[in-house]
Amino acid sequence: MSEPADAEYSEDDEKSLYVDEALTDDTVVPDDYQIASYGADYDVEGLVRRIQRGDIFVPSFQRQYMWNQQEASRFVESLLLGLPVPGIFLATEPSTGKMLVIDGQQRLKTLQFFYEGSFNPKPDAKTHRLFKLVKVQKPFDGLSYKELDQRDRMKLDNAIIHATVIKQEAPKDGDTSIYHIFERLNNGGRRLAGQEIRSALYHGALIELLDSLAELPSWRRLFGARSKREKDEELLLRFFALHFASSAYEKPMTEFLNQFAAKNRNPSPETLDAWRQLVVDTLDLIEKSLGLTAFRIGKPLNAALCDAIMVGVAARLQHSPAPREDALRKAYQELMASDAFMQAVTRATSDEQSVSTRLELARKAFAAT
Numbered sequence: 001m002s003e004p005a006d007a008e009y010s011e012d013d014e015k016s017l018y019v020d021e022a023l024t025d026d027t028v029v030p031d032d033y034q035i036a037s038y039g040a041d042y043d044v045e046g047l048v049r050r051i052q053r054g055d056i057f058v059p060s061f062q063r064q065y066m067w068n069q070q071e072a073s074r075f076v077e078s079l080l081l082g083l084p085v086p087g088i089f090l091a092t093e094p095s096t097g098k099m100l101v102i103d104g105q106q107r108l109k110t111l112q113f114f115y116e117g118s119f120n121p122k123p124d125a126k127t128h129r130l131f132k133l134v135k136v137q138k139p140f141d142g143l144s145y146k147e148l149d150q151r152d153r154m155k156l157d158n159a160i161i162h163a164t165v166i167k168q169e170a171p172k173d174g175d176t177s178i179y180h181i182f183e184r185l186n187n188g189g190r191r192l193a194g195q196e197i198r199s200a201l202y203h204g205a206l207i208e209l210l211d212s213l214a215e216l217p218s219w220r221r222l223f224g225a226r227s228k229r230e231k232d233e234e235l236l237l238r239f240f241a242l243h244f245a246s247s248a249y250e251k252p253m254t255e256f257l258n259q260f261a262a263k264n265r266n267p268s269p270e271t272l273d274a275w276r277q278l279v280v281d282t283l284d285l286i287e288k289s290l291g292l293t294a295f296r297i298g299k300p301l302n303a304a305l306c307d308a309i310m311v312g313v314a315a316r317l318q319h320s321p322a323p324r325e326d327a328l329r330k331a332y333q334e335l336m337a338s339d340a341f342m343q344a345v346t347r348a349t350s351d352e353q354s355v356s357t358r359l360e361l362a363r364k365a366f367a368a369t
Helices: 011-017 044-053 069-080 105-116 150-158 176-185 194-201 205-213 217-223 231-248 253-263 269-290 303-317 325-336 339-346 352-367
Strands: 034-043 088-092 099-103 160-170
Touching: 034 044, 044 105, 044 150, 044 160, 069 105, 069 150, 088 176, 099 105, 099 176, 160 176, 176 194, 194 205, 194 231, 194 253, 205 231, 205 269, 217 231, 217 269, 231 253, 231 269, 231 303, 231 352, 269 303, 269 325, 303 325, 303 339, 303 352, 325 339, 325 352, 339 352
Parallel strands: 088 160
Antiparallel strands: 034 160, 088 099
């Protein structure tokens, strides 16, 4: 029975319903990175202005604001009292010069909310809760930013928050090292999944395409409920990377996907349209010919099986005439009966030989349809 398209799996559900050995491999950090970092002291008013202009921005996976009003008030109070507060980590985007928040979003969003006067406003809400300081010392208790006396406002405006700013200097053609910095420095309460980080670092037309494709009814029926950790978007990225660049594949899979996402961050509109249509046609044919269990061995969705079947069917669609559904179904059954193929989708699935074997066997099997 398929899951409703608008459902979401819990993280415990995902562990049992999604098999991807490649993403448990230890990612090796390349040794040719040169990363510069420097300290910078920002006054609070300047930080808020930069956030409002978008010069400093919070990545999508960090946008959930966790503090309650009392916690936020105590942070503002610390600045008003001149107490030291933890620093923040920022990363410079090579393409725009804007700064991405690695660590410190709760503090920065708190300041933005306090200056703007609404506590944790929701875009679609009809009313917003006023941000007045609560359960703090009497001179400040119950006051909004505008209600602080001029002396206290100036003290807050001029309070200093220290930032560590990180920039990749080499290689010059990307910012893939920032991915590894995110993995190590972000302490938002849980380890971030790979695609969550990519969605922040490589935000652009490709990431938007992946998000849009993940809503396709055919994909939802084949994959199941929406992944909170963006594993479905990651599988779609993996399809594109292996379909177009499998000859360049080197383990680990994580780094391969990082490089593909970085190099293809903003494809042309024509390319995006072609890629979208390729996925639509591939999924429609898989669903029609192979059924909703096409990517599964038993109950769990198998990522290696998914990438092999999608790449094989997509390759066949590049040639005329259109494949026959019965022939496609027979080719799939023969693949699933192949010891070599099954080994390549169940054992050491991120090894170069396993990736090459399963893609080659799938392309060859479906080419004959």
